[in-house]
Amino acid sequence: MSGLRGEVLDWFEAKRVVPNGEREVLRSAGMMPAPADWRTFLGQLSLWLGTLALASAIIFFFAFNWDDLPRMAKFGLVEAAIVAALLASWWVDLDSMPGKAVLVLLSLLAGALLALTGQIYQTGADTYELFGWWAVLILPWVLVSRFSPLWLVWLALLNLTAYFYFSIGWQTQPIFWALFALNSLALVAWEAGHRFGLAWLRDSWPPRLIAIGTGVFATALGVWAIIDSHSRLAFPDALAYLAWLGAFYTWYRHIRTDLFMLAGGLLSLIVTVTIFLGDNLLDSVDESAGFLLIGLVVIGMSAGGAIWLKSVGRELAE
Amino acid sequence: MNAADLWARLSAEKLVEGERPEGHKPPSPWFVRTMLGIAGWIAAAFMLMFVGAAFAFIMKEAIYAALLGAACCAAAWALFRRFDGNDFAEQFALVVSLVGQVMIVIGIGDVLKMQDPALYLAIAAAEALLALIVPNFLHRVLAVAAAAVAIALAINRLSLHGLAAPLLCAGLAWVWLDPKRWAVNGGLWRPVGYGLVLALLLVETFRLFDPQWLLGAVSERTGWIALNGPLIGRALTAGILVWVAVALARGEGFAPASRVALAAAGAALVIGLLSLKAPGLASALLILLLGFAAGNRLLMALGIFSLLGFVSHFYYSLHATLLEKSGILAVTGLVLLAAWFVLRRGSPATAPVEPKLA
Numbered sequence: 224m225s226g227l228r229g230e231v232l233d234w235f236e237a238k239r240v241v242p243n244g245e246r247e248v249l250r251s252a253g254m255m256p257a258p259a260d261w262r263t264f265l266g267q268l269s270l271w272l273g274t275l276a277l278a279s280a281i282i283f284f285f286a287f288n289w290d291d292l293p294r295m296a297k298f299g300l301v302e303a304a305i306v307a308a309l310l311a312s313w314w315v316d317l318d319s320m321p322g323k324a325v326l327v328l329l330s331l332l333a334g335a336l337l338a339l340t341g342q343i344y345q346t347g348a349d350t351y352e353l354f355g356w357w358a359v360l361i362l363p364w365v366l367v368s369r370f371s372p373l374w375l376v377w378l379a380l381l382n383l384t385a386y387f388y389f390s391i392g393w394q395t396q397p398i399f400w401a402l403f404a405l406n407s408l409a410l411v412a413w414e415a416g417h418r419f420g421l422a423w424l425r426d427s428w429p430p431r432l433i434a435i436g437t438g439v440f441a442t443a444l445g446v447w448a449i450i451d452s453h454s455r456l457a458f459p460d461a462l463a464y465l466a467w468l469g470a471f472y473t474w475y476r477h478i479r480t481d482l483f484m485l486a487g488g489l490l491s492l493i494v495t496v497t498i499f500l501g502d503n504l505l506d507s508v509d510e511s512a513g514f515l516l517i518g519l520v521v522i523g524m525s526a527g528g529a530i531w532l533k534s535v536g537r538e539l540a541e
Numbered sequence: 542m543n544a545a546d547l548w549a550r551l552s553a554e555k556l557v558e559g560e561r562p563e564g565h566k567p568p569s570p571w572f573v574r575t576m577l578g579i580a581g582w583i584a585a586a587f588m589l590m591f592v593g594a595a596f597a598f599i600m601k602e603a604i605y606a607a608l609l610g611a612a613c614c615a616a617a618w619a620l621f622r623r624f625d626g627n628d629f630a631e632q633f634a635l636v637v638s639l640v641g642q643v644m645i646v647i648g649i650g651d652v653l654k655m656q657d658p659a660l661y662l663a664i665a666a667a668e669a670l671l672a673l674i675v676p677n678f679l680h681r682v683l684a685v686a687a688a689a690v691a692i693a694l695a696i697n698r699l700s701l702h703g704l705a706a707p708l709l710c711a712g713l714a715w716v717w718l719d720p721k722r723w724a725v726n727g728g729l730w731r732p733v734g735y736g737l738v739l740a741l742l743l744v745e746t747f748r749l750f751d752p753q754w755l756l757g758a759v760s761e762r763t764g765w766i767a768l769n770g771p772l773i774g775r776a777l778t779a780g781i782l783v784w785v786a787v788a789l790a791r792g793e794g795f796a797p798a799s800r801v802a803l804a805a806a807g808a809a810l811v812i813g814l815l816s817l818k819a820p821g822l823a824s825a826l827l828i829l830l831l832g833f834a835a836g837n838r839l840l841m842a843l844g845i846f847s848l849l850g851f852v853s854h855f856y857y858s859l860h861a862t863l864l865e866k867s868g869i870l871a872v873t874g875l876v877l878l879a880a881w882f883v884l885r886r887g888s889p890a891t892a893p894v895e896p897k898l899a
Contacts, residue, residue, distance in 0.1 A: 227542075227544055227547070228836075229567045229568055230544045233562055234557060239561070241556055246792075247556050249720055249724060249836065251547065251551060252547055255834070256836065258794065258795070261801060262884060265801065268808070272874075273877030273880075275852065279852060280868070280869075280871035281867075283856065486570075487576075490576045511594035511595035514587045517587045518584045518585075521583050524580070525577055525581070525632055526632035527628075527629075528576070530628045530629075533569065540567070
């Protein structure tokens, strides 16, 4: 919640706003949309929902695997859709919302074409190859789009590729390592792009989504190191987690302060400390005392963390 | 624009009166509250294990469990009132209250049977009472979500399957459509609104992914309402979506026959009809619309992510064949793109405009 928004809501709570003046006050504060904002919002909503619905319709159609339709007609249909989208990309400005919608449509259609190829020719390819080739083929469109949601789609495809590739061995730890490394690399690249001043990377939510990815897998490595402490990989797991936590704190506290990231790091620390205490305390002391102590530690850490985050927030606001 | 400039302007326009309130304390951002809520539940789980290990007799006797639960909730209420603004005391009070709520559920659960709707209605009443009397934002969000989920379970046990989602949607619209509620009486209604969103997403998600388990649990009863309840529920949700779209357009001063009002109602109707086959879509779009109307980015983000989730689930749903679903989606997509084209032609400016919401 922005500072202004919080203060305006305080005025409402203090009964300073005249009756029936609520909408005018909220609009003046930029907290409710004006008619022009509605038109833009509804336009973008119908554009994006329409694009997603059309792309899904084509994907669903080929997933149905209609026997009555000849194979060349199937290829013809999906390729005609790709050609139509390519023609549309010539017609619209790629920096406008319709241009970006066309690039997203093209990227989704590329996946439909690959899936259709695998369905008709029974190539025997592994699942990771589908997602890997999909990511490779759409890279030119992703590059020209300068559109963070399409980059996130691309990153999701890489995540799926890594997940299915490392799932072949039926081992969990390599999956954690691969997804941790991949998302960390993406986050570093994003922060570097942001630092170089790329305007289309200015939104705060895409790196936060990627950070959730790195945080989940870093925490999983940390937890794994604790519960499987006799394994030969426990030390590198613990080291990776601590290095991630240290780097995360340093960057988002001292270089580009971001409260969301710090709150996420804190939650990860609370989880690992809880697991650590549970693993070491419950066997060595009275069980009930151990439960009580762990509960109190979690309360202390979370409340202390909230106080610290508030002080960082005040520092940012000044 | 800073707060002082805005106050001066609003004061000149006679939209605010009296002195500008001093000593504004900015509330914690939503993600800090989320962190506190998750940590609160982790701590509460350990505290419950402590009670179970140290005082096993309490867990075995319903009356003791209910009494201890009520005592914990009363203590939490006193702590919240006495130490308002003290983070350590508030987090401790939240954990004590969560422990108390679970103990109350254990106590009631020992008296009433799992299949009895009265069990869930009693839990909902207890949670609603806590939401009303405990003056803490995070506590209210969690208590309202718990009450709403309990009501959803009671509705399922009454064999009125599928009717919980429209009920929660109506509650959401009631809170977020009118600034007199979420702004003027925001201390009470904003956390209620967030709790309802949380419960709605839980109800829709669990119902979709495992109809035999928990929130999708079905009773043994059969009959017309048991068979058609889910479809009626989806139709009611779609109706609420269209009603909200029209109400928003009127609230913004658009004439009912204006291009924007018709496009909004038409798009809502198309999504509503689609959601008859694709459960969850209308609820997600309702959250998105209400979020935009209230200038609330968190609600908008929840709406967008749940919309993507429910579209993905549509692929696996068994309501129609993939070919039928493909046809429905193609028609929906074309109608929505036509709506976009109409809106674009009517737009006074072609340059993209970012919504300026705080």
